[in-house]
Amino acid sequence: MLAISRFRSSFRILAAASFSADASADFSGPEVKTRIPGPESLRLISELNKIQESRAVDIFIDFKKSRGNYVYDADGNRLLDVCNHIASLPLGYNHPDILSALQDPGILHLLAHRPALGIAPPTEFVHMLESSLLAVAPAGLTDVMTMMCGACAVENAFKTAFLHYQRRERGETEPTDEEYQSCLRNEPPGSPNLTVLTFKGSFHGRTFGALSATRSKYLHKLDLPAFDWPAAPFPQLKYPLDEHEQENRREEMSCLDAVRNIAREWSERGKPVACLSVEPIQSEGGDRHATPYFFRELQTIAKDIGALFHVDEVQTFGITGKLWAHEHWDLPHSPDIVTFAKKLQTSGAFVRPGLRPDRSWRIFNTWMGDPSKMIIADAVVKCIKKHDLVQKTGTVGAGLLKGLNELQERYPAILSRARGAGTLCSIDCRTSQLKDEVVKALQNEGIYIIGCGERTIRLRPSLVFEDRHAAVFLDIFDAVLARQPK
Template sequence: MWSKIVKNRVSIRFWSSLVPDEPEGPCVLTDVPGPCSKKLKKDLGKMQYAGAVKVFGNYQKSIGNYLVDADDNVLLDMYAQISTLALGYNHPELLKVFQDEKNLKTMINRPALGVFPGEDQPKRVHSVVSQIAPCLPKINLMMCGACANEQTFKNVFIAYQRKKRGKKDFTDEEKHTAVINQPPGAPNLCILSFAGAFHGRTTGALATTHTKFIHKIDFPSLDWPVAHFPLYKYPLGEHERENAVEDKKSLAQVEDLIATYNKKDTPVAGVIVEPIQSEGGNNEASPKYFQELQKIVKKNNAYLVFDEVQTGGGGTGKFWCHEYFDLATPPDVVTFSKKFCLGGYFHSDELTPDKPFRVFNTWMGDPGKVIMLETIIRVMREQDLLDNVQEAGARLKCGLFELEEEFSEIMNSVRGPGTFLAFNIVKPELRDTVLQKLLQKGVLCGGCGDLGIRFRPALIFQKHHAEIVLDKLREVLNELNC
């Protein structure tokens, strides 16, 4: 399998890996993207817009932490399909899943779960909820993270209006005006979000997304409030006073915006926040900040939604990132996707719709992906992957601190828990150069914000992979320092 890829090496040695037959390290045979990827991009571009395509993957050869592209370049994947791969490529346990005929039939028949779920669906869902639920009793499955956030807003609005309406049924006026998008049936409610947030690209979710203009320009949107999110200075221990000011500034603005929108007769029904802003720059906030935010939301009879689409599933070293915050009570909603293979959200009893079809679509998730998720959870437990993330992340972060000290004129602000790490490069154009140079050396990373480089490896990323990343990054920084 690997003979062509490793033919130029002096020796072939395999590390003790969590996935059998992982290669020793990256191996770049062409420019990245290479001629095959460029041709495929041109071919695809004749049928659909392909401007965002970086490389084409060979998913037959890709394995573990390594993405093999169409030109047989072996890339150590620190981005993991935008943080989606829990167990890396072609994990042997996942390859077994659909060799089972019952599982295969579950996948290919793909029932409309909201109306015709399979007889094993209660058992499957209970298996997931009982093992990973963040102290919330209910789950709703969807297809992706944007869908999960979009539908969550409906649950929030339903619960908010139900509190206001009490036990009364819908009035005839509400029924009529709802259909034509007018109050009182379509009430003036809003969701508060934060500058730098990314929550998806469907209409409601996009109204709470505030990163790149290209996601939003030309699209009509909603007049919903946007609060400042704390922007910390690093190292954290040297900037406690400034960062505390950032917390207070953000929390004060949240309170002011809730009051302002209440006066406009557009109450804030919910607040959505990422435990760590991902696309926006890997921006963190302190446990104390989130504790105070929860108090403000509760005081104003709104609901707190944690968007754990990217942070959930173990990359931070805990299954749920908000576990770091020591909240007084669980959040009202926790949304997920990415490493879970499908989308969805856990929520409190209070947010359960009281009538059918209020939160609904044809598939309501995918039972085949639930089977995959069961396997992922099992492997995480059997291989102690949360501990592995902590250990590998500690080595990677320590090495990044060392590079930050050595190359302080180029990089700074190392941050993040587990392997959910990032650092800044001093200028946007130089950041892009670093990303490209790393890619040419066989390390695939992602950008975030204007200056950030983020790491999102699979849970099977180990300390020896961290050494490879640090060596390649050092090479790039040395080249730039010349």
């Protein structure tokens, strides 16, 4: 273990006033006994590899022993987890509120069945939706459809937009016989040439529609057929945003012009944009931010071109200092569709009224979610509200970002572009290779962290990540950086 002190002492005052949603359930720091991955993780990886591709596995996890923000791996190493299963553990490990919700004998029948929610939901379903998902619904979005994963939510957001577009085009008339026949051949007019406009660097998932909208890495897309859909440039901003307002504004205006032009060109080519989809922060693509101005203008463009404005909040729910990241934008109207997954434990989309398909079975699959995960979502939502966890991501995140900025000043040859919203923070390394080395060194010093984009180290702490955890992270990061060749 490295000696740690610097940030811990600067966080001492904050820590004294700190909240604790899981006070009894945490540790004072990491404890690393082996290289990461250790021999037992390596053995399990090799066993798994006999059955399935497992080269992406970092460590095997001892879920039983892990608590709060600390994860135990198969070798008994205890790491501070700022990855959280790619941003998807809302309350860390074994949170008492989740455990107690699952121990309620009155829910055993819900755990025992995975129903076809679209045709035969449990009697409790309406209440479950109301008390969990609808309790955190974005303002103005009163419909919610539950789905299977983030990509599945995105697929159905796109389908909602296409169905809406066609219904608007067709008006009250019935589809023609030619439309019925041609859709079975995957041909227009039944399968219309509608498109989704997304952004270079975006990530919306790996199923075919979502993957066509994804533009982050070759690895995800190579050798796979894709829909012919447009992509616009996403602003490449300078950080801190408030110190580069003018040049950032110029960059955003140029990207907005490109969006308008692309939408017009594709419409002229007979492939109109039915859905304009954007992440509030391009996450997998390298934690790229834009300003509220950019998003407000995008919403206007979507309206002007007759497309739905879809905000993909799969990665951003709860962590940016607001419940939904788009609440930072001061939009004049709600987005049309907001997709979620990860921290809400169940996935789906909030949709504004008037966008339901004209018939049943059109937005559908067998499970359409999972009531057992909604029990967890319910406990998460209640815990968020009880402990004001979202607001706390704002205060804890401010300290974390301040610490990252300090490190960037101390190690200018290694780090740049510290940025963040709430605890969704990140920083770039000089090269992609250096990023990989720093991530590995951090893991070996007891921080479970991963990168994103080309050169970015990203933090995705749980919502019970406190100042004291930030201090542990920053101290260890500092020590790891001090050892890097300058």
